[in-house]
Amino acid sequence: xxxxxxxxxxxxxxxxxxxxxxxxxxxxxxxxxxxxxxxxxxxxxxxxxxxxxxxxxxxxxxxxxxxxxxxxxxxxxxxxxxxxxxxxxxxxxxxxxxxxxxxxxxxxxxxxxxxxxxxxxxxxxxxxxxxxxxxxxxxxxxxxxxxxxxxxxxxxxxxxxxxxxxxxxxxxxxxxxxxxxxxxxxxxxxxxxxxxxxxxxxxxxxxxxxxxxxxxxxxxxxxxxxxxxxx
Amino acid sequence: xxxxxxxxxxxxxxxxxxxxxxxxxxxxxxxxxxxxxxxxxxxxxxxxxxxxxxxxxxxxxxxxxxxxxxxxxxxxxxxxxxxxxxxxxxxxxxxxxxxxxxxxxxxxxxxxxxxxxxxxxxxxxxxxxxxxxxxxxxxxxxxxxxxxxxxxxxxxxxxxxxxxxxxxxxxxxxxxxxxxxxxxxxxxxxxxxxxxxxxxxxxxxxxxxxxxxxxxxxxxxxxxxxxxxxx
Numbered sequence: 001x002x003x004x005x006x007x008x009x010x011x012x013x014x015x016x017x018x019x020x021x022x023x024x025x026x027x028x029x030x031x032x033x034x035x036x037x038x039x040x041x042x043x044x045x046x047x048x049x050x051x052x053x054x055x056x057x058x059x060x061x062x063x064x065x066x067x068x069x070x071x072x073x074x075x076x077x078x079x080x081x082x083x084x085x086x087x088x089x090x091x092x093x094x095x096x097x098x099x100x101x102x103x104x105x106x107x108x109x110x111x112x113x114x115x116x117x118x119x120x121x122x123x124x125x126x127x128x129x130x131x132x133x134x135x136x137x138x139x140x141x142x143x144x145x146x147x148x149x150x151x152x153x154x155x156x157x158x159x160x161x162x163x164x165x166x167x168x169x170x171x172x173x174x175x176x177x178x179x180x181x182x183x184x185x186x187x188x189x190x191x192x193x194x195x196x197x198x199x200x201x202x203x204x205x206x207x208x209x210x211x212x213x214x215x216x217x218x219x220x221x222x223x224x225x226x227x228x229x230x231x
Numbered sequence: 232x233x234x235x236x237x238x239x240x241x242x243x244x245x246x247x248x249x250x251x252x253x254x255x256x257x258x259x260x261x262x263x264x265x266x267x268x269x270x271x272x273x274x275x276x277x278x279x280x281x282x283x284x285x286x287x288x289x290x291x292x293x294x295x296x297x298x299x300x301x302x303x304x305x306x307x308x309x310x311x312x313x314x315x316x317x318x319x320x321x322x323x324x325x326x327x328x329x330x331x332x333x334x335x336x337x338x339x340x341x342x343x344x345x346x347x348x349x350x351x352x353x354x355x356x357x358x359x360x361x362x363x364x365x366x367x368x369x370x371x372x373x374x375x376x377x378x379x380x381x382x383x384x385x386x387x388x389x390x391x392x393x394x395x396x397x398x399x400x401x402x403x404x405x406x407x408x409x410x411x412x413x414x415x416x417x418x419x420x421x422x423x424x425x426x427x428x429x430x431x432x433x434x435x436x437x438x439x440x441x442x443x444x445x446x447x448x449x450x451x452x453x454x455x456x457x458x459x460x461x462x
Contacts, residue, residue: 072443092323099450101442136444172461174405211332211460212303213367219330223457229442230403230454231462 003030004039004047004134011042011064016050018060026052026060038062041133043141045071072138074101074229077181079145081106081153083113083188085217090115093218094125098132098142100225107147112190117147150185150192154200159183162205165220166197169207172224175231182228184208186220234261235270235278235365242273242295247281249291257283257291269293272364274372276302303369305332305460308412310376312337312384314344314419316448321346324449325356329363329373331456338378343421348378381416381423385431390414393436396451397428400438403455406462413459415439417451 005026007016018026018040026032032052040048040062046069050062080097084090084107097105105125107117115121125144133141148156163172163184175182185192185205192200201207210220236257238247249257249271257263263283271279271293277300281293311328315321315338328336336356338348346352356375364372379387394403394415406413416423416436423431432438441451 074442096450096453099444099446100454101444136446138444174462211305213330213332213369215330215367219327222327222453223331223461226454226457227461230458231405 004041004137006130006134007040007042009042010044011040011046011048011067014064015053016040016042016048016062016064018062019058023058023060027055032060037065040064041139043130043133043139045069045140047139070137070139072101073103073140076175076179076228077103078225078228079104079106079159079181079183080221080224081108081148081150081183081185082217082221083108083110083150083186084115084117084121085189086115089216089218090121090125091128093221094128094142094144095132096218096222097225098129098138099136100222101138101229102142102225104143104145106145106153108150108153108185108187109147110150110188110196111193113188122147150196151199154185154196154203154205157203162200162203163208163224164192164197164200164205165210165224166191166207167209167214169209172208172210172227175228184221184224186217186224189217235272235368237361237365238271238273240273241275242271242277242279242298245295246284247271247273247279247293247295249293250289254289254291258286263291268296271295272370274361274364274370276300276371278370301368301370303332304334304371307406307410307459308334309456309459310335310337310390310412310414311452311455312339312379312381312414312416313448313452314339314341314381314417315346315348315352316420317346320447320449321352321356322359324452325359325373325375326363327449327453328456329360329369330367331453332369332460333373333456335374335376337376337384339381339384339416339418340378341381341419341427342424344419353378381427382430385416385427385434385436388434393431393434394439394455395423395428395431395436396441396455397422397438398440398445400440403439403441403458403462406459415452415455417448417455420448
């Protein structure tokens with residue numbers, strides 16, 4: 001079976017259990033039977049070959065046959081802090097960032113932002129990460145971090161290589177080979193306010209330009225992920 | 232008025248005319264009146280300040296007040312030859328490539344491709360280019376070229392810096408500063424066939440890898456456009 005299935009609990013023992021949508025998909029859509037082999041991942045970095053051992057109404061129990069460490073993560077660990085766009089564009093953003101190997105998405109609460117990162121939205125984004133990971137072969141889940149207020153996030157002194165997308169900033173150029181972690185902030189459609197920008201600059205966030213067009217929020221974030229992964 | 236309006240005919244004289252959807256949008260949605268000033272572009276590279284001179288049922292006539300050359304094109308001219316994805320993903324692909332400054336999209340007809348670039352689809356994509364250009368400020372339209380058969384396109388000897396996205400290819404690295412035109416081919420979900428790939432290699436297309444995950448078609452194309460525009 002070529003599809004990959006996601007197990008919510010870390011797989012540590014000799015069995016694993018699929019529940020809810022994943023179990024339904026395996027038995028109803030893929031019509032798996034006891035004895036069939038499938039590929040599982042638990043988001044921790046490894047993938048597993050497993051054999052269907054028991055099918056019940058509520059769950060599918062699988063016997064783990066093999067564990068493989070398959071690491072598809074890019075060289076630099078990228079955190080994107082983004083004033084989320086609305087509707088479908090949110091889901092696209094997450095799908096593309098997952099494919100392109102971003103490590104973490106931090107929903108930014110900004111003065112001019114339009115989408116509120118409420119709990120239901122965050123849960124939806126987490127589900128989109130799993131769906132994209134199943135498809136692209138990535139075994140580590142992109143983290144959807146708890147939302148942060150922009151000025152508070154800009155003052156976080158645990159971050160290194162801090163970039164803020166701003167028209168008129170420096171061009172990105174090529175990524176220095178010694179860089180291992182990057183944080184990049186993308187503002188809402190109307191941009192960060194002067195007050196937000198002031199906090200960023202006071203905390204050594206470096207303004208970078210993403211070309212001369214006006215990019216939509218999700219385009220800017222995807223472009224940074226592609227640049228970080230490919231250059 | 233902050234919106235930009237697209238004029239199908241190149242603007243060369245002292246007046247211009249908006250018709251159909253653009254005219255409707257100006258008068259019905261934006262409620263423009265005679266004497267109002269608006270920004271026009273005709274896809275040739277310039278934008279114009281114009282004043283509404285006459286509103287009729289079929290068209291809006293505008294008087295050109297100023298012509299400005301505003302060039303937002305990236306340094307390297309990028310052609311993406313892509314086995315189009317299906318449905319909404321096609322529209323997204325075009326929107327993002329337009330924002331990121333790709334010069335040209337060539338729909339590739341491949342053996343394993345799923346979406347047929349029929350005339351209605353091509354017309355829809357051209358409309359998506361205009362919509363994205365209005366929003367991102369680009370004054371030159373990304374060209375939606377006529378569809379080409381992959382093997383025939385690979386043998387086209389008018390192209391330079393020819394890249395073909397293939398798992399296991401070289402990494403992209405940074406874009407050499409002397410490169411002024413790039414062509415990059417992106418295959419369908421199942422990849423190019425060995426026969427198609429053979430023609431590409433015989434014609435000096437260089438296989439490049441876009442990271443270790445399996446990227447969807449539109450993600451691969453967007454990533455190349457971001458890389459070409461930002462590195």
